[in-house]
Amino acid sequence: MIISIASGKGGTGKTTVAVNLVLAIENGVQLLDCDAEEPNAHIFIRPKITEKKSVFVPMPEVDRAKCNLCGKCTQICAYNAIVIVKGKLLIFPELCHGCGACSYLCPQNAIREVNKEIGYLEVGNKNELDFVHGKLNIGEILVTFVIKEIKKLKNQNKTVIIDCPPGTSCPMITAVKDSDYCILVTEPTPFGLNDLILAVGVLRKLNIPFGVVINRSDLGNKNVENYCQKENIRILAKIPFSKEIAVAYSKGITIIDSLPSYKRLFQEMFDNIVASKL
Amino acid sequence: MKQVVVISGKGGTGKTVITGALAVLAENKIMVDCDVDAADLHLLLHPQLKEQHQFKSGATAFIKQEICIKCGKCQQVCRFDAVKNKYFIDPISCEGCAFCSHICPVSAIEMRENISGEWYISDTNYGSLVHAKLGIGEENSGKLVALVRQKAKQLADQQNSNWIIIDGPPGIGCPVIASVVGVDKVLIVTEPTLSGIHDFKRILKLVKQLKIPAIAVINKFDINLENSKEIEIICEQQQIPFVQKIPYSEDMPKAVTAGKIINEYSPHSEVSSDIEKIWNFIRD
Numbered sequence: 001m002i003i004s005i006a007s008g009k010g011g012t013g014k015t016t017v018a019v020n021l022v023l024a025i026e027n028g029v030q031l032l033d034c035d036a037e038e039p040n041a042h043i044f045i046r047p048k049i050t051e052k053k054s055v056f057v058p059m060p061e062v063d064r065a066k067c068n069l070c071g072k073c074t075q076i077c078a079y080n081a082i083v084i085v086k087g088k089l090l091i092f093p094e095l096c097h098g099c100g101a102c103s104y105l106c107p108q109n110a111i112r113e114v115n116k117e118i119g120y121l122e123v124g125n126k127n128e129l130d131f132v133h134g135k136l137n138i139g140e141i142l143v144t145f146v147i148k149e150i151k152k153l154k155n156q157n158k159t160v161i162i163d164c165p166p167g168t169s170c171p172m173i174t175a176v177k178d179s180d181y182c183i184l185v186t187e188p189t190p191f192g193l194n195d196l197i198l199a200v201g202v203l204r205k206l207n208i209p210f211g212v213v214i215n216r217s218d219l220g221n222k223n224v225e226n227y228c229q230k231e232n233i234r235i236l237a238k239i240p241f242s243k244e245i246a247v248a249y250s251k252g253i254t255i256i257d258s259l260p261s262y263k264r265l266f267q268e269m270f271d272n273i274v275a276s277k278l
Numbered sequence: 279m280k281q282v283v284v285i286s287g288k289g290g291t292g293k294t295v296i297t298g299a300l301a302v303l304a305e306n307k308i309m310v311d312c313d314v315d316a317a318d319l320h321l322l323l324h325p326q327l328k329e330q331h332q333f334k335s336g337a338t339a340f341i342k343q344e345i346c347i348k349c350g351k352c353q354q355v356c357r358f359d360a361v362k363n364k365y366f367i368d369p370i371s372c373e374g375c376a377f378c379s380h381i382c383p384v385s386a387i388e389m390r391e392n393i394s395g396e397w398y399i400s401d402t403n404y405g406s407l408v409h410a411k412l413g414i415g416e417e418n419s420g421k422l423v424a425l426v427r428q429k430a431k432q433l434a435d436q437q438n439s440n441w442i443i444i445d446g447p448p449g450i451g452c453p454v455i456a457s458v459v460g461v462d463k464v465l466i467v468t469e470p471t472l473s474g475i476h477d478f479k480r481i482l483k484l485v486k487q488l489k490i491p492a493i494a495v496i497n498k499f500d501i502n503l504e505n506s507k508e509i510e511i512i513c514e515q516q517q518i519p520f521v522q523k524i525p526y527s528e529d530m531p532k533a534v535t536a537g538k539i540i541n542e543y544s545p546h547s548e549v550s551s552d553i554e555k556i557w558n559f560i561r562d
Contacts, residue, residue, distance in 0.1 A: 008315075008316040009289065009290065009316055009318070010286075010288065010289010010290045010316075010448035010449075011288060011289040011290010011291060011448075012289075012290060015473065037448075037449035037450045037451045037454075037480075038287055038288055038448070038449055038450065038473075038476070038477040038480060040288070040472075040473040040476060040477070043472045043473055043476060076376070076380060078336065078337070078374050078375050078376050079375075097373055097375060098357065099357055099358075099373065099375030099377050100355070100357055100377065101355075101375055101376065101377035101380060104355065104377070104381070105380055105381070136450065136451065138450060138480060138483045138484050138487055139455070139484060139487050139488070140451075141420065141451055141452040141455065143451045143452070165449065166289045166316065166448050166449070167315040167316050167419075167447070167448070167449075168315045168316060168412070168414065168415075169314075169315040169412055169415075169416065169417060169419045169453075170417045170419070171449075171451065172315075173370060173415055177370075187531075188535075189531055189534045189535050190318075190321045190534060190535065190537055191294065191318040191321060191534055194316075194317075194318055194321055195316040195318065198315070198316055198414070201414040202414055202415055205370075205414055205415050206370070206415070216531070219528065219531040219532075219535075220531060220534075220535045221535050246498075246501055246526075247501060247502060249471055249473075250469075250470055250471035250472065250474075250501050250502035250505055251471075251472065251502065251505075252471075252472040252473075
């Protein structure tokens with residue numbers, strides 16, 4: 001079973017819910033931190049990293065001896081990543097999506113693809129917990145390639161928890177796709193509600209069942225709850241603001257480790273999700 | 279005319295609250311929301327819509343079933359796993375590269391233009407706001423950011439504005455890069471948590487790599503004084519001017535809940551005066 005944790009708005013507590021859920025489930029869990037731009041789950045889990053793998057994207061390289069400047073590649077490239085300026089073919093790797101069309105279709109066979117590292121994965125564990133995260137190299141943009149590589153390492157025999165990037169566009173969609181269930185974490189403010197509605201739109205389009213966790217549930221108003229009720233969305237848990245939790249978070253300490261009584265809330269959340277899928 | 283963008287690396291550090299306050303303090307300005315996939319600035323500025331435009335970007339492959347001979351060639355070449363079953367395009371996975379349409383032996387694949395979102399120009403009590411909304415599940419957020427910034431720049435030229443104040447997206451990827459290139463100043467809002475520090479270091483590396491002048495502030499500094507100190511030390515080492523520490527205050531969520539800019543909601547609070555100091559630093 002794959003459970004992803006997402007939110008439209010950043011900083012609502014996705015990672016907090018993900019790491020606490022992992023601790024509450026205890027056995028047979030794998031955590032995939034798919035927020036490859038700014039991964040944070042390792043700060044709380046402190047896994048022992050046993051393997052590091054580069055993530056490569058194939059980028060075109062032109063063989064000037066073979067290229068006759070016919071311009072076919074410049075017409076094919078949907079991203080304007082290849083241009084001919086003053087009799088010279090120029091490739092802009094920052095625009096390239098690595099689709100491979102140019103090299104395949106070049107009539108002179110003058111374009112070959114070379115692997116470029118855009119980030120890396122780290123695989124490890126903490127006791128029984130399997131852990132994978134990825135980091136996009138600074139200045140790179142093809143974060144979805146890193147996310148897809150992380151997801152390839154999912155272990156079918158375990159409960160897989162995916163910590164997603166914020167937002168509602170390609171990185172978030174790549175991370176939540178194919179989940180059996182998604183937990184949307186929000187806060188009861190107009191920002192939280194606005195971005196929750198956007199995230200709900202994505203999950204409905206992807207046909208993924210979901211429920212909502214309201215974090216810092218006492219700092220705001222009732223509009224998120226009213227919205228969930230109206231839309232028939234299950235509220236999985238409410239976590240009130242606590243200075244103790246905030247301070248523990250700042251030190252990389254989970255809720256369960258600072259307030260052990262919370263373990264039950266996360267266990268019940270997991271049990272309810274499993275029950276809803278049976 | 280100068281452009282200032284507020285970013286954070288980590289989400290939820292207070293970018294939008296601070297951008298809103300700066301937007302009130304700046305004189306003769308245009309405001310821009312570049313967090314196009316989860317835009318929130320309008321919830322503080324309450325814009326009246328003046329112009330609404332479609333954002334057309336890229337294309338999605340479509341297989342005409344009546345022509346398709348089910349050879350499967352498209353599926354072999356697609357690197358985005360967008361060709362499903364036998365044979366349909368999953369529009370969410372399709373990146374619009376058109377490789378499939380070029381190699382289809384019977385020309386059964388058509389590329390259809392995407393309408394990926396909308397962008398708007400609005401009036402607010404504080405001046406014009408340029409903002410956008412990416413369609414559900416659409417891509418090209420970086421392009422939409424670039425478009426919104428270009429429109430803001432045109433508007434600023436027309437109105438002879440002194441400032442463009444930009445609310446940036448979280449992260450370090452495509453939309454962030456599109457939000458920060460060519461600005462005069464990046465304001466990084468961080469928080470004194472280990473996650474905040476981790477993300478702060480990555481966003482610093484990005485702005486250094488892009489050679490954009492940055493300044494930093496800490497929000498909720500009193501949540502962890504030790505971590506706040508560490509952030510100040512990082513700034514010193516990296517030669518990033520450290521401008522202000524803002525204390526934790528329930529006024530922030532309360533102002534947001536009331537749909538108000540913090541310096542309207544609690545004008546005499548410490549938070550408001552701290553943000554004023556940030557603005558004075560940027561202005562001078």
